[in-house]
Amino acid sequence: MASEEELFASVDALLEEGPQLPPPSERARLREAAGITQARLAQALKSTTQTVKNWENGRSEPKPPRLEAYQRLLNGWAAKFPTHGTHGTHGTHGTHSSHGPAPLPMTPPVPQPQPAPDTLTPPAPAPPAAVRPRPASPERPSRPGTAARRPAARAAEPAPDPRFPHGPLVVLDGDGSAYGVDGIVLDCPATTVPELVEWTLVESGLGAPRLHRNGKDSDPLIVLTAAAAVRLGLPERLEGFEQRRSLRLPDDHPVVKEVTKAKWKLTRRGFGPWARVYRPARTGQRQCVQLAVLSWDALDERSWPGVQDMEPADVARVLGIYARRVITPRGSTAVSGLELMTALRPPTRAVQDKESGNWVPGHNPGSLGTEPMDPAPPEARPEHPVAQGWKGGFLNEEAFQWVRDVPLLTDEECLLPHAVGLDLNTAFLAAAARLTVGLSAPDHFRHPQFNPKIPGSWFVDLSHIELDPRLPSPFTPTGERPTGPAWYQTHTVAYAQELGHNVAPLEAYLRRETGAYLDPWHDRLKTAYVDTLADLGVTKDLTDTEFLTVMEHHRETDPALAAVLTAVKATVKGGVGKLREGPQGKHYRDGERWPALERPTWRPDIRAAVISKARVNMHRKLVNMARMTGLYPLAVLSDCVVYPSPGASPLHFLPYSASGKPQPGGFRLGPGPGLAKLEGVQDMAWAVDLMEKGYNPARHIKGGDAVLDEGE
Structure with missing residues (x-):
């Protein structure tokens, strides 16, 4: 049985963990009680109005250093505007505290997914942002001007994979907002491509489960708007860089050097409209992120009509539906x-070697x-x-x-x-x-x-x-x-x-x-x-x-x-x-x-x-x-x-x-x-x-x- 000293040490460790925020509805109540608009709060926290909206409706959670600043502000407002039925410095449960305002209600912890054999096992990952409940029918608008009909019966969609709580992809804007499926918006602090890859694999909760039990999970896809590309140090347009088979950055471009210096690799097609940044698999764990740059014509108008000119959230909706019904786009x-x-x-599939008894492809x-x-x-x-x-x-x-x-x-x-x-x-x-x-x-x-x-x-x-x-x-x-x-x-x-x-x-x-x-x-x-x-x-x-x-x-x-x-x-x-x-390329010769x-x-x-x-x-x-x-x-x-x-x-x-x-x-x-x-x-x-x-x-x-x- 654990001693009292051990129990108190465990409790103290919990108290020393990062700040916890109240539920989204309480955040909105406190701000409105203070008479502060979302835009003004966003300005104070050096963020965006949309990001504040996401915090208040549960679509995303702030990351440090905004997390600590936001917590301090909410604590101050909680002291001034306690919930109904509390007085002075009484906490939310009516208990008296002599050390200032009572702690705010904690957001329920998000369970950590168990990694699959081909996914990265991140060191001490931060809890992923809370997922907004899926709308009842986000993909089935009513048909104007026609009689209502009972929709055709179809197989129920599989339950979301707990390893990928935020879906297969996001569309990243220039202010660090990453728009995902079903209206989810995440905060992405990355300002370089290596940071973006690390964030994607460690914190984002992105990816998609395999389509066949012997297959591999789909690598997460990050779609970059023009503003996001510029923020990451990429050119807004990919012009004048034609090499080999297609448009791509030259090997001496600063971003390519950053990727190489961080010990990441690019596939043979290099850094073009569709790029794959990876590290060789270790112990069966994949480390790979797909990047698609909208302003580099990653989405061909003939195949994706009008999508390139849509807002990021709409682009995420289109690609998300396609990923759910077909496959996460890979080019x-x-x-x-x-x-x-x-x-x-x-x-391939796993088969047992008769001599060694080991499972091999x-x-x-x-x-x-x-x-x-x-x-x-x-x-x-x-x-x-x-x-x-x-x-x-x-x-x-x-x-x-x-x-x-x-x-x-x-x-x-x-x-x-x-x-x-x-x-x-x-x-x-x-x-x-x-x-x-x-x-x-x-x-x-x-x-x-x-x-x-x-x-x-x-x-x-x-x-x-x-x-x-x-x-x-x-x-x-x-x-x-x-x-x-x-x-x-x-x-x-x-x-x-x-x-x-x-x-x-x-x-x-x-x-x-x-x-x-x-x-x-x-x-x-x-x-x-x-x-x-x-x-x-x-x-x-x-x-x-x-x-x-x-x-x-x-x-x-x-x-x-x-x-x-x-x-x-x-x-x-x-x-x-x-x-x-x-074959492609003007230097090709028959027989090669x-x-x-x-x-x-x-x-x-x-x-x-x-x-x-x-x-x-x-x-x-x-x-x-x-x-x-x-x-x-x-x-x-x-x-x-x-x-x-x-x-x-x-x-x-x-x-x-x-x-x-x-x-x-x-x-x-x-x-x-x-x-x-x-x-x-x-x-x-x-x-x-x-x-x-x-x-x-x-x-x-x-x-x-x-x-x-x-x-x-």
Whole structure:
């Protein structure tokens, strides 16, 4: 049993700890009782009005030296303005004290999270700032002008990880306010990049849990506004520093030297719009922080429309929703799309060594592994080392870019008043569903028997297949009939069989180990896409008429959510594109390896499988539409198709049954991947005029009068 002396020593140690503040509501009461405004208090404490607001609503807590000064002020006010029912120097519980005002109520202590194996264990961390309770529905604004609907049921979001109480990221402003998810604002005292990294890892409580049990937790992301960049010693704009592949600070820049002097490292891409500052992992603990500089165009306007010009809190909301539904951004949306594949299919898992009994990293079945894999020569880019000297042709699985020959237009079609464009929602994502791809290296075969269940590349002659000239050929991106043997992905050859034609491959590169590698990637992005659309009022229970009406203005409902929606779509296309990333830089020479080839996810064969399936899916719908309605497309561009129409709405030509239900097999309206939405409507004469000039109406149908002197 502890002695009295030991107990008193423990109590004295508690008394010597830092000052404790009263609850937020009491802080606000005392200030208002003193007749002091938040702005005046902020001026006295050399802070900002927003920071004082955060202290008084529990979003953040002050740090030394402001903490001691604020405590002294509150103690003084507490003596002058005691709570109701106290008198003179009586404390809050009515006990008399002869040593001045009674101590103020203590803020409940924040429990310390237990570190995961891949997170930094900080030495004696300061308690993280208090988290404001999450609003009931911060991401689902009401839809003006439409009838109220019960929101679609969705899986409950996982409980916040106690190791990361403040979410995955913050947006840092020039005054040291760090805006996080759900309205949280933290005080960041850092004035240099090394201090910012230390604060992030030790005090901020930022990060995100792994998406797969065999994966790694997401590193915290700090997004810097222009003012924050300047405060940290960075240039406001990154101009005139072009080196190697992209814009980045030169190695002799003072900030880069600061980082190096503090024994932190930068990745090979250096300090650019997206930078990773890290130390090599020790005993399995990661020490890494991601930085994104807004004024250096870290958020591409095409993928994040309008986000760069938003207020920091709104930027944090956009990126926070994306991080929660997709992944903490790690670069461009293309980079994030590729990283998401690895996060959901980690290359390794813990396995027990039979001899030593120790747990060691081992291959995770269904993943792409840890080592890069060269493609077969016809699957590679022409610059690739394995393609040097190869004369057997290359796989050309790309999306449609086709326009019907004008002489094939009928008088009846030309007399129709409108050209209506339909766009398939995330067509590549729909194609990734239940897609079997190769996981092992390719093996070469001569005169193999075609098997539609084996992913790979087949050299086969499909030029004898004759189809309706009013439809594009499904075997080429241009829609033109093949002229001889060529390389095709499995789905393209299987579709030739589906159309009733015999196929006799001359050779093939096939993979023995296969799997649905992209399934979890598809599932997560599909959920993110559908949920974000639902938050914008576009739900699956809408009728087709209601769907078209809501889609006209859904982006105006909430610009932040609209930006998330665009980013999700860009993640799909960019992630697929990254599977075949090419060399960059004017000094590259054919035959040299480039950095992307060192990734296990450099897999042009998987990209070809996605695009082949998407193109086949599109063609199948075109054939079914012609069979059910007698209508033929004017043009196709990737996932957009233009039809002549008697009315200015898809409802005038889409096939419906007598009961009013959409006919299966054709284009159907709706919010899900693979379903269609209205892309645009123009006069039929406008479309014919573009076709006669050699332009693709599907490219311009959304924008109306397009600039036509730039070519296609």
